[in-house]
Amino acid sequence: MASISRRLFLQGAGAFTWATAGVGSYALAFEPGFRLNVTSYRLAPPRWPDELTLRAAVLADVHACEPWMSASRVRGIANFTNDLAPDIVFLLGDFSGGHRFVTGPVMPDEWGEALSVLKAPLGVYAVLGNHDWWHGALPGMPADGAEGVRRALRSAGIAVLENHALRITRNGEPFWVAGLGDQIAERKGPRLFAGRDDLAGTMAQIRGPAPVILLAHEPAIFRRVPDRVSLTLCGPTHGGQVNLPIFTEDFLRRHYRCDIVYGHLVERDRHLVISAGLGTAHAPVRFMRPPEVVELTIGGPRPQS
């Protein structure tokens, strides 16, 4: 009886070890380094005209670094996005990678060149994220005020919106794309940050009744976004990276000062979409929250119910 129990114990321990190693390998290598999902939303936000149908692709939190998000993987993601044939592409910041497990940098000119293949008839627009400020041009190097990231994006033909709003027209129908400066751009202390965001100044540039899409790296701003904005798009949560309730519930909602850390929220008739993003921060792990390209269809014919 004792030997059977010992054999069962050893078999169970062996199976547990293999299962743990398998899950670990998946979470550390396969999901963050190889998987790519398309997450589609069909939205009918308020103040969005029936005549305007817009298909947008959203890429967030690239976090370029070796070995998980090499320049060739970024290029592959960009080509994958082109295959979705969006009207417009939005990039939601955090292009730089910089956790302690990075084996080598992917320089801004490298990931910028990879992103330069993105194509959309209405253009490609980006905001910066906190990591673009914190890491500067290279992981582990002093911040350079995000100028290296700006230069790389502009060289790639990507418009950088920092507290700036642009009026765009599709088939004669206008809409606005507004991009916010990063809300925690500068570290002033252990939990103290200074933002470069100017929501009021950005909104003041908007004229007329055309609908507004706001790009903002961090979702904390959503509580202050005026009703005038139909849709706010945010990144930095990575959807928690590890999608287990113990990690993703109250703690992350408090940390990001938002009622959700992933997905679609409608609050006071205002729409918010938070992407799981593409790369990783803090640790190179993803579990049940794979990298994703978000595909939005905004407006147009309502689905039959």
Ligand SMILES: [Fe+2]
């Ligand atoms: Fe990020």
